[in-house]
Amino acid sequence: MSLRFAVIPSGKSLAACVAAGLFLSVTAQVAQAKNKSAPVPAVQASKFNLADLVKNSSAADWRALNLENTLYLELPKGRVVIELAPDFAPNHAQNIKALVREGYFDGLAIVRSQENYVAQWADPDEKREVKTAKRKLDAEFTVKYAANLPFTRLPDIDGYAPQVGHANSFPAGRDPKAGTAWLAHCYASVGVARGTESNSGDGTSLYVVTGHAPRQLDRNITVVGRVVQGMELLTTLPRGTGPLGFYEKPEERTPIKAIKVAADVPVSERSKLEIIRTDTATFKSIVDAQRNRGGEWYKVPAGHIDLCNVPLPIRVQK
């Protein structure tokens, strides 16, 4: 397949690919992109090339996922890797880990898949008992914006938050005036489903954003983390045909084999992933490159980047 058909843009596509589902490690993607037989157009000017920036990064530009805060959602077709963000939802992260370690989720199911919105799992029969975890937690919609909370601000304007940026590789918003910070609802964000009451979510039902960022949910629901690998296992699920994308028949649901804390999984079975650090000069260069895409393909650089379009590359640990 020749260039003419193959392309929207190259650097951009690779970027989106890196930012997104991550079928491959960044390294593998870069290797593939350099394969001359692949339908990838000319390499962009190095200064504006995400792949080169990633390739030329140093070990200090990456951090390993914290095993104690990483969950493996094991589905019939593979593993979804979730990183929890205890800086923003300490009590919910702890409760979800307690649920995981009780085996609460094992054998439950994905009960909902709504187009351009969320996939959600829960106990479809609502019969499973909770042993050690709590059934009532105060909401963690925002946290206090403290000096020790990491936050690398983007200069870009945002309609949903006075300031946006990244906190330890999570997309986040901040309101200095109100003294609050929160995780943003981007594609791949993981949140705690709740009913009408703020404190009605306990982590027994979680959802993942599978479409365009529903940022109106920010500060209305507790975000606990982010899918860093395996999004395609959730986004390609058949959509539920019931209201709100719930499956109407039990057999339409996708069973959850298990959810595990990475630290509890034998070393040989772990996904050994690193994520880009967001408090480095390299990350700033990556964002700059995405904000003003160069190379031959782009005719008009955007001069702006949306928080939820910032790539957060992962790679297999070296």
Next chain:
Amino acid sequence: MSLRFAVIPSGKSLAACVAAGLFLSVTAQVAQAKNKSAPVPAVQASKFNLADLVKNSSAADWRALNLENTLYLELPKGRVVIELAPDFAPNHAQNIKALVREGYFDGLAIVRSQENYVAQWADPDEKREVKTAKRKLDAEFTVKYAANLPFTRLPDIDGYAPQVGHANSFPAGRDPKAGTAWLAHCYASVGVARGTESNSGDGTSLYVVTGHAPRQLDRNITVVGRVVQGMELLTTLPRGTGPLGFYEKPEERTPIKAIKVAADVPVSERSKLEIIRTDTATFKSIVDAQRNRGGEWYKVPAGHIDLCNVPLPIRVQK
């Protein structure tokens, strides 16, 4: 399934559902949402309820899809309905219709599905000949911002365009200073794949945005329209495992049974759809309701709406 598990939010979910894939007509969705046995929480205050606004709309709040500018992409699992936007890409719309009427696309395939980015179709073998359509067209990245170009501006800020709004039910950007307007890359936008040269896209390969809006593509590629129904047929396709989400093996591709212009299809086989008009008081109310969600579930109204989160309901013609 009870409320506690069922919900992220209700009005919002319904809104997203309406805005998104549209398994059901709005009417059917509203009917389902009112079914007491469905896992849908209490109805929101009428003033802030998308479903009620849609239900209470008048015939003048809707327009039928223009049959001459509507394409049916027929896939093995169903029909994707695309509305072309000749106001913004007159030459490309015309050329694509010429290709359609030649039968150019019939029997071709979806060759690419990249996570959180695009699905794209083309002639995988690049052997099909073009008969009456053109193989070279000037780019239509922007159009002249003329007084007669419809544009209902949103008051919301946007990082990618000085002004955003809707032009005849299409999300669009505008730059009064430069005197230009363009269709925005939102989820469901349809664009003309091209190579490095601006004029290298002729419509023989088209893509649909399947993830978070890649607005950096705005003004860099010709957007010709928008999928108004059937997005789930594209977003749930298995992702290609080659670079940029291209399928590596021919058998992984999804065959295109045919693409037809709606006007050429027998009346009985047409999808009789109406889309919300974007130049009405009703539409303004819908956007207001989405910008500041009320009801019992929302604790903090966003006070802002992203162009690509504005719902554009469709319904079956009455």
